[in-house]
Structures are given as C-alpha cells and as structure tokens.
Amino acid sequence: MLTPLSVTRRLALGLIAGAALLSTSAPFSDVLAQDFPNRVIKMVVPYPAGGPTDVIARIVAEEMGKDLGQNVIVENLAGASGAVGTRTVARSEPDGYTIVFGNNQTHGNNMFLLREPGYDAVKDFAPLAGAGAFEHVFVVSNALPVKSVTELVELAKKDPGKLNYGSTGVGSGSHLATELFMVRTGTKMTHVPFRGAAPLVTDLMAGRIDVSNSTLPSVLSQFQAGNMRAIGLASPQRNPQAPDVPTLREQGITNADAESWAAFFAPANTPKPVLDKLSKTIMAILNKPDVKERITKLGFTLNVRDPETFKPYLAKEIDTWAEIIRTAGIKPAE
Numbered sequence: 001m002l003t004p005l006s007v008t009r010r011l012a013l014g015l016i017a018g019a020a021l022l023s024t025s026a027p028f029s030d031v032l033a034q035d036f037p038n039r040v041i042k043m044v045v046p047y048p049a050g051g052p053t054d055v056i057a058r059i060v061a062e063e064m065g066k067d068l069g070q071n072v073i074v075e076n077l078a079g080a081s082g083a084v085g086t087r088t089v090a091r092s093e094p095d096g097y098t099i100v101f102g103n104n105q106t107h108g109n110n111m112f113l114l115r116e117p118g119y120d121a122v123k124d125f126a127p128l129a130g131a132g133a134f135e136h137v138f139v140v141s142n143a144l145p146v147k148s149v150t151e152l153v154e155l156a157k158k159d160p161g162k163l164n165y166g167s168t169g170v171g172s173g174s175h176l177a178t179e180l181f182m183v184r185t186g187t188k189m190t191h192v193p194f195r196g197a198a199p200l201v202t203d204l205m206a207g208r209i210d211v212s213n214s215t216l217p218s219v220l221s222q223f224q225a226g227n228m229r230a231i232g233l234a235s236p237q238r239n240p241q242a243p244d245v246p247t248l249r250e251q252g253i254t255n256a257d258a259e260s261w262a263a264f265f266a267p268a269n270t271p272k273p274v275l276d277k278l279s280k281t282i283m284a285i286l287n288k289p290d291v292k293e294r295i296t297k298l299g300f301t302l303n304v305r306d307p308e309t310f311k312p313y314l315a316k317e318i319d320t321w322a323e324i325i326r327t328a329g330i331k332p333a334e
Contacts, residue, residue: 286302
C-alpha cells in the first residue's frame, strides 16, 4: 500500500526526472546532430546526368561522403524544367537524408513559368549553402558564318526568327538570358528547349541548332576542342578559363549580362541541427582548395554563401528574373 510519504517521494522523484529531462532538452539538438547521418543521403539533381550541375553535385557528394562517414548518392530526376526532381525533394521526409542541388530555374523561375510547379520555392525549402553561379557564353555552330556577337545580331536582324537558339528548358537561365539579350538587341530567334545541357550540346555540335547562350561549364571543353565557336561572354569581365572570349560589353552590348546561380537546399522543417551540420559540411567542402580548383576549372564561379546571407540574395534574384520574364512576355507553361 502506498503511504502519503511514499506518494510524496514518487512525486519528488518524478519532478527530479522531469527536471533532468528538461535540462537535457537543449543539448538534445546536439545529440541529434551527432547522430546524423546514420544512413545514406540522397542528393537530387533535377537534370539529366552529364551536365555541369550534375558534375558539380557529384564532386560535392563525393566529398560529403568522406566528411560525414556515410555514402551520398546523386540521383538525376529530370523533367518539367527541373520541377520533377525539385518537387520530389519538397515532398520528401524533412530529415536531412534527401537534399537537392537547385538553381535559379528550380527555385525561382518555375514559380512564374509553370502553372503548377508542385512546390513553393521559398516556403518548401531551407537553403543550405549558396555555391556560386554559372556564367553564360554565346556559342554558335561551326556551320554558322559568324565570329562575333555583333555579326550574330546582324544575321538575326536580316531574317527575324530564322535562326534558332537552344536552351536547357523553358525558364532555364539559358532561356531567359537569351530572351534578355534579344530584348536588348532588338533581335528575334526561335527557341528550341532541351531537357538539359548534354542533348543541347550534342545538337549544337551537329549543327541542328544555330546558337545557344549556355552556361560556361556545359560548353567550355567543346569550344576549347573546336567543336563549336564561342563568341561572347555575358559577364562584366572575361573568365580566366576562357580568356580569349570577349564579353558582350566589349562588343558594345550593355545590360544583357546574366548569371545562373546554384545552391543546395533541404526540405523545410528539417531540424535545425541537421540543417546546420549539412550547411557547415557543404560550405567547408566548397572552400577546400582542391575542390575549388576542380569546380573552377569547369567554368563555374564559386561564391559560397551561408543560409542567412543567401536568403536575401535569393529574394533579390527572384524579383530580377520575374521582371525579365515580364519584359520578355514569356507566358506560363502547363
């Protein structure tokens, strides 16, 4: 039989246990972070394998596996301008085991260019790290008789719409950057969207498309090998990986520069200690000298940002590209 004294003692012991639990609740996040990860992490690339986004993701995933002590696998889930893979991550369990390497298309332009992207780029994701940006470079088929952007503009104006240009999809950086260019130069070319950089490059080398304002990493090795011709960089200054390619500004074309940023995201509501661990790991990897060298050689401009620094940058970029979309008169796709 329980006596009043024994009841009091039990209550006291319960209070002590509760207090102990409360006292350890703050360090619980540390315990959670220490336990993470204890299984494979999946990094989704919402584009086909072989493109520049895929290559950079695989470099980072390989290093993450070493630093975290768990395999990090890259899964390519292409389709719908990157929306298929991105929405898959948005709907995945917010536990840090599924992340995405996104960009200005997946986490910006799709909000304006797809009627039903299936996710909210801001509300459904937590930024882990801004990685930097892909600069755009105008490349043309070797069969096209132009050797400068000025000559391209002249040819395009002779027969509006006859020349075609390839992009990595409706709403991609290569698409919108070219639309911006056409607005600035008063030209008109026909858009041919592709499902990623690899098939675009193949068709450009084969002469099935005339021109592309592609990300530098996706075409760098090909124009260096002479498989296509680079005629202008859409950047304020020349890139050290392609020092012989003049900028648009050098050729008299202003206000047409554009970059396609890239960043790592986890689903919203992922526990903060897990977000912090992933974020610190990824940023540390991107700042490793050997990793920086490997990625920079691809033509990618690294600019590592922590989540708090990246958030206002993201908001500004969304506003900028929304204005470009309105100016170009691009309508949402189904």
